[in-house]
Amino acid sequence: MIELLVVALGGGIGAAARFVVDGEIRSRHSGGFPWGTFVVNVAGSFLIGVFSTLFFTLMPLGVSDGVAWVLQLAVTVGLCGGFTTFSTATVESVRLAQSGRMRLAVANTLGTVVVTVAAAGLGVALGMALGGLFG
Amino acid sequence: MTRAPHRDWRYVGLVALGGACGSVARYLLSGWAGILLTPLTILFPSTAETVLRFPIGTLVVNVVGAFALGYLLEALARRGRETVRRRKIRLGIGTGVLGGFTTYSALALETERLLAQGYGWLVLLYVVLTLAGGAAACLGGIAIAARADRRRERR
Numbered sequence: 587m588i589e590l591l592v593v594a595l596g597g598g599i600g601a602a603a604r605f606v607v608d609g610e611i612r613s614r615h616s617g618g619f620p621w622g623t624f625v626v627n628v629a630g631s632f633l634i635g636v637f638s639t640l641f642f643t644l645m646p647l648g649v650s651d652g653v654a655w656v657l658q659l660a661v662t663v664g665l666c667g668g669f670t671t672f673s674t675a676t677v678e679s680v681r682l683a684q685s686g687r688m689r690l691a692v693a694n695t696l697g698t699v700v701v702t703v704a705a706a707g708l709g710v711a712l713g714m715a716l717g718g719l720f721g
Numbered sequence: 722m723t724r725a726p727h728r729d730w731r732y733v734g735l736v737a738l739g740g741a742c743g744s745v746a747r748y749l750l751s752g753w754a755g756i757l758l759t760p761l762t763i764l765f766p767s768t769a770e771t772v773l774r775f776p777i778g779t780l781v782v783n784v785v786g787a788f789a790l791g792y793l794l795e796a797l798a799r800r801g802r803e804t805v806r807r808r809k810i811r812l813g814i815g816t817g818v819l820g821g822f823t824t825y826s827a828l829a830l831e832t833e834r835l836l837a838q839g840y841g842w843l844v845l846l847y848v849v850l851t852l853a854g855g856a857a858a859c860l861g862g863i864a865i866a867a868r869a870d871r872r873r874e875r876r
Contacts, residue, residue, distance in 0.1 A: 589748070590745050590748070590749075593744050593745050593748045594741040594742070594744060594745050595741065596744070597740050597743065597744020597821045598737040598738065598741035598821075599737065599740075600744070601736050601737055601741070601743070601816070601817055601820055601821040602734070602737035602740065604736075604740075604816075605736040605817075605820075606728075609727025609728070613725065627829075630825065631825060631826045631829035631830065633826070634827070634830045635829075635830060638830055662826075662827075662830075663744070663747075663827075666824075666826040666827075667744055667747060667748075667826060667827060668740045668741075668744045668820075668821040668824075669826070670824050670826040670829075671820040671821075671823050671825060672783040672786060672823035672824060672825050672828060672851075672855060673787045673789070673819045673820060673822070673823040673855075674816070674820055675825060676790070676791075676855040676859045677787070677790050677791055677794060679856065680856060680859045680863070695852055695856070698825070699828075699832075699852065702826075702828070702829035703829050703832045703833050703836070705829065706826070706829040706830045706833040707833045707837070710834075710837075
């Protein structure tokens with residue numbers, strides 16, 4: 587039950603943050619490329635990489651297994667999961683393709699996957715380095 | 722001029738509520754989706770260990786969510802001008818529930834981890850199925866909403 591509660595809490599905060607960040611970026615860029623969703627997805631992928639090592643960072647600090655696991659669930663599955671979105675990214679690519687801007691559609695689809703995976707890798711490396719400082 | 726929705730706390734709250742529901746649904750469904758791999762592990766017991774590493778849960782929620790959002794946004798757009806009620810549906814269900822239901826961070830982390838562990842082919846299959854499946858599902862959702870709308874017009 588506590589798992590569902592922390593996923594709901596993290597997911598709610600993450601989705602609200604996505605709405606605000608996307609809206610602010612959208613109001614500054616009027617061009618064809620969906621920068622708002624792109625930035626949100628890259629930032630969220632970096633953060634999930636950092637937080638994916640949280641469990642191993644907290645353990646040597648004397649935090650119990652159960653608490654460390656619930657915290658990691660809240661920030662990875664909840665916060666980062668709710669912050670990032672695949673459905674909006676897909677709809678935006680499809681809409682670009684339907685309006686004849688095929689290059690932007692392909693750039694958005696492939697660009698997002700490549701940059702988010704690289705961001706997640708950087709996040710994992712940073713998370714492990716930070717964990718090493720404490721551990 | 723009225724305030725943009727993302728600066729109106731009532732709409733932000735609505736998106737948060739939807740995102741909480743969508744995230745819980747994603748957590749539950751992606752956990753259960755593992756069962757879809759069971760037949761494959763029985764058919765190919767020698768590769769069961771590799772098969773079970775496939776992130777089927779994220780794939781399922783993302784493809785289902787892409788279909789649903791394509792359907793929802795097309796259906797709303799075809800009803801005409803955005804009323805307050807339609808905006809609440811678009812932001813609460815679309816941006817909130819379906820935005821929170823699907824995820825890009827899990828897709829990115831799973832891909833990065835599998836690559837780091839040397840599962841190149843599994844990664845390729847996962848990414849291709851996600852991107853192609855997501856786009857096809859989204860187009861399918863849009864087409865079904867468009868057809869339902871045309872049928873409604875004829876009546």
